[in-house]
Amino acid sequence: MLEYYAGPRRVHCHRGVFPKPNPSFMSKPICYSTKAYSTASAASPLGAAVIERRLPTSTDVQIQILYCGVCHSDLHFARDEWHFTQYPAVPGHEIVGKVTAVGGGVTKFKVGDTVGVGCLVDSCRTCPDCRAGLEQFCAGMVMTYGSIDKHLNAPTLGGYAQSIVVTEDFVLRMPANLNLAAAAPLLCAGITTYSPMRRWKVGPGQKVGIVGLGGLGHMGVKFAKAFGAHVVLFTTSPGKVADAKRLGAHEVVVSKDEAQMTAQANSFDFILDAVSATHDINSYLNLLKRDGNLVLVGAPEKPLPVAAFPLIFRRRSFSGSLIGGLPETQEMLDFCGKHNITSDIEIIRMDQINDAYERMLKSDVKYRFVIDMASLA
Ligand code: NAP
Ligand code: ZN
Numbered sequence: 464m465l466e467y468y469a470g471p472r473r474v475h476c477h478r479g480v481f482p483k484p485n486p487s488f489m490s491k492p493i494c495y496s497t498k499a500y501s502t503a504s505a506a507s508p509l510g511a512a513v514i515e516r517r518l519p520t521s522t523d524v525q526i527q528i529l530y531c532g533v534c535h536s537d538l539h540f541a542r543d544e545w546h547f548t549q550y551p552a553v554p555g556h557e558i559v560g561k562v563t564a565v566g567g568g569v570t571k572f573k574v575g576d577t578v579g580v581g582c583l584v585d586s587c588r589t590c591p592d593c594r595a596g597l598e599q600f601c602a603g604m605v606m607t608y609g610s611i612d613k614h615l616n617a618p619t620l621g622g623y624a625q626s627i628v629v630t631e632d633f634v635l636r637m638p639a640n641l642n643l644a645a646a647a648p649l650l651c652a653g654i655t656t657y658s659p660m661r662r663w664k665v666g667p668g669q670k671v672g673i674v675g676l677g678g679l680g681h682m683g684v685k686f687a688k689a690f691g692a693h694v695v696l697f698t699t700s701p702g703k704v705a706d707a708k709r710l711g712a713h714e715v716v717v718s719k720d721e722a723q724m725t726a727q728a729n730s731f732d733f734i735l736d737a738v739s740a741t742h743d744i745n746s747y748l749n750l751l752k753r754d755g756n757l758v759l760v761g762a763p764e765k766p767l768p769v770a771a772f773p774l775i776f777r778r779r780s781f782s783g784s785l786i787g788g789l790p791e792t793q794e795m796l797d798f799c800g801k802h803n804i805t806s807d808i809e810i811i812r813m814d815q816i817n818d819a820y821e822r823m824l825k826s827d828v829k830y831r832f833v834i835d836m837a838s839l840a
């Protein structure tokens with residue numbers, strides 16, 4: 464199925480050759496080609512391409528990708544909304560699949576294992592953040608897409624592909640009891656909402672708000688409920704109220720309704736904001752109790768203006784959080800296995816991805832698209 468070749472390390476994609484040939488690697492048989500979906504510019508749709516991956520080194524695991532979740536970050540990145548995308552770009556960082564090969568030095572995985580890969584594929588391994596298991600804050604972290612692959616000296620390419628090669632320390636074990644497609648979004652949406660709630664000790668007796676019922680938000684509702692908090696979901700979409708309750712919210716507030724917002728003032732211990740677009744953050748700061756904390760995980764393209772008064776009155780905090788490190792991601796997966804937590808998903812074919820992005824922009828996802836990678840064959 465996978466084609467190995469010993470030729471120049473180049474990607475022949477639908478819009479040209481990438482990266483430029485590097486003479487030092489020209490004769491090395493270190494790559495193989497795999498089918499993928501890539502985009503050539505911020506304004507282009509995604510389309511079929513053939514990319515190259517490194518052959519597994521001694522510590523690498525090669526994975527046949529079975530499913531890949533569609534994160535709003537994929538869309539921000541594909542359209543260069545964060546201003547660091549290099550093209551051609553291949554998004555995708557909610558990857559689950561089967562191990563098809565392992566390097567000679569791999570000890571944790573064997574061929575046939577069911578595994579996951581999230582937003583990180585490597586880091587420096589030696590800095591204080593790495594030693595603390597917080598690889599997401601390492602200055603040398605390598606993201607699944609949008610970083611530089613140390614082996615190939617070329618941009619990393621994500622999971623909208625048939626296969627990927629990842630060093631074993633950044634590969635996660637998937638709980639056997641979970642539906643694999645529905646577990647894929649745990650690799651980003653799951654850990655991004657689990658981690659800040661663990662960090663700030665969300666639990667019984669607390670009133671917790673989740674803002675935005677999308678991929679992250681619906682996982683936030685499930686985790687906050689599982690941790691024993693009183694959960695209030697804020698949505699701009701009145702049509703999502705019933706779903707939010709089914710997913711575990713005790714109360715649902717339609718945020719466009721000023722009276723509903725005012726009724727919640729000064730009452731929250733913790734609010735997780737998972738909104739992908741510009742919105743009024745101050746209206747949520749005003750809902751925190753004294754010493755309450757609003758954690759932003761959404762990453763809109765444009766800055767969010769924060770007013771002084773909602774913060775200084777009542778000594779409130781405004782924080783951020785980025786995915787999670789490898790140990791905590793495995794802990795989250797194991798927690799989900801134990802409590803049978805997965806995402807609510809809509810499975811799509813790879814060629815439906817451009818339409819899926821448009822629907823995501825309209826908040827029309829229930830509540831995560833997951834690509835069936837067999838559709839790329
Ligand atoms: P998503 O599925 O598209 O959900 C975003 C939700 O935000 C929508 O469902 C909608 O919920 C709400 N929303 C959208 N536009 C809005 C607007 N103009 N005003 C108010 N609410 C709006 O996106 P996602 O995959 O969950 O990602 C959410 C954000 O988190 C993205 O910016 C993504 O890049 C970021 N992210 C951050 C991290 C991290 O580590 N910090 C990790 C992953 C993703 P309602 O319909 O309920 O209002
Ligand atoms: Zn993501």
Ligand code: ZN
Nearest residue numbers: 587590593601
């Ligand atoms: Zn490090």
